[in-house]
Amino acid sequence: MAIVDCLSSCHEELRTWRHDLHAHPEIAFEEHLTSAFVAEKLQSFGLQVHRGLAKTGVVGTLQVGTSERAIGLRSDMDALNMVELNEFQHRSAIPGKMHACGHDGHMTMLLGAARCLAQTRSFDGTVHFIFQPAEENEAGARVMVEQGLFERFPVHAVFSLHNMPGFEVGSFATRVGPLMAAxxxxxxxxxxxxxxxxxxxxxxxxxxxxxxxxxxxxxxxxxxxxxxxxxxxxxxxxxxxxxxxxxxxxxxxxxxxxxxxxxxxxxxxxxxxxxxxxxxxxxxxxxxxxxxxxxPPLVNHPAETDMALSAASDISGSEFVQGDVAPIMGAEDFSWMLQARPGNCIWLGSGKGDPSVHTPKYDFNDDILPIGASYWVRLVERFLTRNG
Ligand SMILES: [Zn+2]
Ligand SMILES: [Zn+2]
Structure with missing residues (x-):
């Protein structure tokens, strides 16, 4: 694994953030503590922070250099109405609610990337870090788009990443065209x-x-x-x-x-x-x-998928990157953002034997935190390359 320097040293800190988020799950459009956590972190990294889109949505903006190009990176924030059956210390402290889809890990990886890029400033252009409420059932992505996400924060392309138990740790998988169903x-x-x-x-x-x-x-x-x-x-x-x-x-x-x-x-x-x-x-x-x-179905665009695959190969090596994975009948509301702007959704393997998402013993695999965060950093560096 070619973990980005500024992320290899902070694995423990990322784990602490992730456990904090995991212990305090909030469901669709109620992500008040969660969005405060995210906004506070983004602010402390020196990003411009915008709150309130789709009620609890947060967008952090980092602008470097003179290029007009802009990229959107999206994480979901919401948890599920489920009783967690794990016994570890960071298990849900909120009865009947659980981060059983790994959105706690998604937020942590995107925050890690934001801090890293704010330090290295190794790109030319604008990055919008989009933290979206209500992925599960309530289409928070659609609400953000309808409330003017891309008018207020214009981007040339938008990307997302979802952890995937059952795939080898640190492997990446995606495809051009339909990846997930309507x-x-x-x-x-x-x-x-x-x-x-x-x-x-x-x-x-x-x-x-x-x-x-x-x-x-x-x-x-x-x-x-x-x-x-x-x-x-x-x-x-x-x-x-x-x-x-x-x-x-x-x-x-x-x-x-x-x-x-x-x-x-x-x-x-x-x-x-x-x-x-x-x-x-x-x-x-x-x-x-x-x-x-x-x-709607989640449909990946060709050029952006190529770029996502290249960034994934930078981190995990091409032998751990699959560009033609079979689509699944699960759904994902990032599809609304891909109807508005070109982009890609990629899966990051979190372990072959891991419990599936949406099950009561699931937990996001902390081992992949620096891998996913490094992917975001390399993707930004490739998309907003300094030499044009
Ligand atoms: Zn889910
Ligand atoms: Zn999910």
Whole structure:
């Protein structure tokens, strides 16, 4: 590993920051202590600090030299509504909240890079360090973009990095084009007519109707889509009834759809409505479908991905950098920033045997803190190169 000099000496300090953030997780748009922590650090490094975009967002600006070129580097800040099952000292001190996606580590790496670059000033241009709220479910990136992120802080390109358990420590992986899927939510309410459970003939029982809908939805991917197109439809919630001897009057269901192409997304939305409504009608019930398009697919741009791969190779060597990794059906709201500006999202391997993100025993691997921070530094030096 070719760790940048100013980062190899401060690994312990980065670990301390990361543990502090890990112990104090805050969820979407409530990242008040977190953004104060970030803003205070950026200020102490001598950056110009702007707060309040998307409520708790923070942008730190570092300008060096005379070049007009500018780059945006983005970290997420939010935690999850989860109970942490780790026992170590820096475990969550906030009941029911947990940094289970490693955003504590992402913030620490970007802060480390900010301090390093403020010291070395080894570039020519402007770096905007973007700390974004509410990556999980609430699309904080979209809110920042809608509130004028790139008008107030213009950049030629924007980059992000996410830790990835299951990939070798210090390895990097990304690809040109779609890396992560679009994520939509759907909600179906099946309405029938309740009755005593012993007199089903006077009811319109919504439970078998809901069951038929769940099974029929499985046929969309297998029968309605081109086999070479990727998609996921998962029904993740079913709620109906309150006791054993009453037929309820409604059943509520919810789930998620993952796709890469808008034509596939539209086809699925259309089929979910048709299947739910027509199965319900066939049983004298009705179905109301609410379909919510949440995150667009995350699509990396070619030139920026090349630059990200070069910076990653500078740190880990090209044998640990994969430029054609397979896309995944998970989603990431950085996609909104990539719809507004060209850029790249790269994954940084955090260990083959590590628990996956979003699980109660996950913890960000501190070993990769200086690696990710060094990546940011080299990326800035390459993008805002002094000789033009
Ligand atoms: Zn996550
Ligand atoms: Zn995440």
């Amino acid at each position: 994520a939509d939510f759907f909600f179906i309410t099946v309405r029938g007519m309740g009755s005593h459970a012993a007199t089903p003939h006077v009811s319109v029982d919504p439970i078998p109707v809901a069951a038929e809908i769940v099974l029929a939805l499985q046929s969309i991917v297998s029968r309605n889509l081109d086999p070479l197109d990727s998609a996921v439809i998962s029904v993740t919630q079913i709620n109906g009834g309150s006791t054993t001897n009453v037929i309820p009057d409604k059943v509520k269901m919810a789930g998620t759809v993952r796709t890469f192409q808008s034509s596939v997304q539209s086809r699925i939305e259309h089929r979910i409505r048709e299947i739910a409504q027509n199965i319900a009608a066939a049983h004298e019930a009705s179905a109301e479908v609410h379909y919510d398009r949440r995150y």
